[in-house]
Amino acid sequence: MNGTQEELTGASRFRPGWLLLPASVWWMVFFVMPLGILAAISFLRPGSPVEWSLTAGNYGRLLDPLLLKVFLRSLVMAAAATAVCLAIGYPMAYFMARQPPRLQKLLYFLTLIPLWANSLALTYAWMVLLRSDGVLERGLRWAGAIGPADDLRLLYTPASVVLGLVYWYLPFMVYPLYASLEKFDWRLLDAAMDLGATRWTALHRVMLPLTMPGIIGGCLLVFIPALGNFVVPQLMGGAKQALIGNVIQERFLSQPQDWPLGSALAMTMMVLVTAAVWAYFRYAREEHALG
Amino acid sequence: MAEARSGVAAEGAEEAPMDRLLRGLLALNAVSAYAFLYLPIAVLILFSFSASRYASVWGGFSFRWYIHLFRDSAVRDALANSLFIAGLASVLATVMGTLLALGLERRRGHRHAARWDAAVTLPILIPDIVQGISLLLFFVLSFSALERLLGWRPTLGRTTVILAHTAFAISYVAVVVRARLAGMSRTLEEAAMDLGATEWQVLHRVTLPLVWPGVLGGGLLAFTLSLDEFVITFFTTGPGATTLPIQVWSMVRRGVTPEINALSSLILILSIVLVTLSLAVQRKR
Numbered sequence: 274m275n276g277t278q279e280e281l282t283g284a285s286r287f288r289p290g291w292l293l294l295p296a297s298v299w300w301m302v303f304f305v306m307p308l309g310i311l312a313a314i315s316f317l318r319p320g321s322p323v324e325w326s327l328t329a330g331n332y333g334r335l336l337d338p339l340l341l342k343v344f345l346r347s348l349v350m351a352a353a354a355t356a357v358c359l360a361i362g363y364p365m366a367y368f369m370a371r372q373p374p375r376l377q378k379l380l381y382f383l384t385l386i387p388l389w390a391n392s393l394a395l396t397y398a399w400m401v402l403l404r405s406d407g408v409l410e411r412g413l414r415w416a417g418a419i420g421p422a423d424d425l426r427l428l429y430t431p432a433s434v435v436l437g438l439v440y441w442y443l444p445f446m447v448y449p450l451y452a453s454l455e456k457f458d459w460r461l462l463d464a465a466m467d468l469g470a471t472r473w474t475a476l477h478r479v480m481l482p483l484t485m486p487g488i489i490g491g492c493l494l495v496f497i498p499a500l501g502n503f504v505v506p507q508l509m510g511g512a513k514q515a516l517i518g519n520v521i522q523e524r525f526l527s528q529p530q531d532w533p534l535g536s537a538l539a540m541t542m543m544v545l546v547t548a549a550v551w552a553y554f555r556y557a558r559e560e561h562a563l564g
Numbered sequence: 565m566a567e568a569r570s571g572v573a574a575e576g577a578e579e580a581p582m583d584r585l586l587r588g589l590l591a592l593n594a595v596s597a598y599a600f601l602y603l604p605i606a607v608l609i610l611f612s613f614s615a616s617r618y619a620s621v622w623g624g625f626s627f628r629w630y631i632h633l634f635r636d637s638a639v640r641d642a643l644a645n646s647l648f649i650a651g652l653a654s655v656l657a658t659v660m661g662t663l664l665a666l667g668l669e670r671r672r673g674h675r676h677a678a679r680w681d682a683a684v685t686l687p688i689l690i691p692d693i694v695q696g697i698s699l700l701l702f703f704v705l706s707f708s709a710l711e712r713l714l715g716w717r718p719t720l721g722r723t724t725v726i727l728a729h730t731a732f733a734i735s736y737v738a739v740v741v742r743a744r745l746a747g748m749s750r751t752l753e754e755a756a757m758d759l760g761a762t763e764w765q766v767l768h769r770v771t772l773p774l775v776w777p778g779v780l781g782g783g784l785l786a787f788t789l790s791l792d793e794f795v796i797t798f799f800t801t802g803p804g805a806t807t808l809p810i811q812v813w814s815m816v817r818r819g820v821t822p823e824i825n826a827l828s829s830l831i832l833i834l835s836i837v838l839v840t841l842s843l844a845v846q847r848k849r
Binding site for chain 1: 591593594601604605608619659661664666668670680682683686687690691697698699700701705727731732738789795812813816824825828829832835840843
């Protein structure tokens, strides 16, 4: 928008370089160094809490069948939550993007609010709704839909964990989807259909590819944090639905502690996340260059 | 995906019954999605005003549990801690984040601009649990180092939480302020320079007043984020530094009670008001 402005006047020449200094120092100390320590500890032997000798064994220990089971469960749960978010979020973003501008702004704002609201309190709200003899069950009983002694056991199931994750991350999916649908040129669909494409083909071959950065971005924003979420499984999943986030947390705060293993788990997660995000940005840039 | 098709109907000249059905489905999906997002909040707030001793039972309207809440000294302490931490962390983050945004704006188009952008987004992207435990390890190890060197061992508490919250909040402030800067014309700054203003005067008298809504919006956002933050706080807090979310966590683990309904409602309303305020301020011209 102000690109031309910039070219005319040159980048604002009066912003000294020291402006970057305070934040950079803070990050070095309280963001980069901690991550460095995490990386270092993931290569130390477990002791009390660590033994100062190097090993790569912690990463080997990640292949423990018990851990793999948790890892697999986390992947499945996070993938399920991502799929549900996409299935609800795409039509939702589509609906938003087709409204008049003022309504669009309002709808967008309404999806933003739960994103910033306290997620712990939101998860708790679902517990009040879903638990045995909770609001939902009492409501159904009052309406005569279930008998007085029926217990639906809605909470503490894999489904309730997925529901909690979907609720927590749905706005994260809608946000990038809406951003790419909002920019989408709707005339392209008409053009495709005028040229003889069916509606399905037009959506599938024109709209879907053009909104792919939004889809991938949304999926990453849901999948990655869902993988490390330990609040939802602990509150809505009970003891049997532990995910990878719970295992990491326990290695540091519960007995027996195992810092190196916990660090190796966290490092693996961080590397996966960084790789995914990096790939996404690369992809988005290439798309941009082509478009 | 099936519902997504219907919107095309709006573009077509004639509206077949099938199109109308699909369009209806699309609207239905949106309405149910918003209901899904807001119903739990509404139910929670409604039941926080229930007089009943049970969390999921309606027993008539009453402020009983809010009064109960304010008499609970643990909750009062947690509120005080939360406000203190969020206040200090958001001020620190706002100052550093704003300076960072101004500094980055100057570097736009430079060779390392993309790397700086990545550095700004990393604290937003890296999962909170990874940031939380890495900070825990960092604090514990540097504290034992301090003990060996100086014979003084600090403990985890409000200070460590403030340091941690500031670290991630800087990024959010920088992103908000940069958005504001991006939409700003450079002419006024240039004019001030041409008229002989020093760098500092331009920053202080021209740039800052112009980006002020972004700074205030970013600061409010940082305050809200710190107030709501659970995971990083969970790992970096210590005895005597319980924040509101930590208090909710420890109460919920003992069971669902009407008191938690009231406390969670209070936190939710507080964060919704603050975020609305932040967004409104950011949009101010």
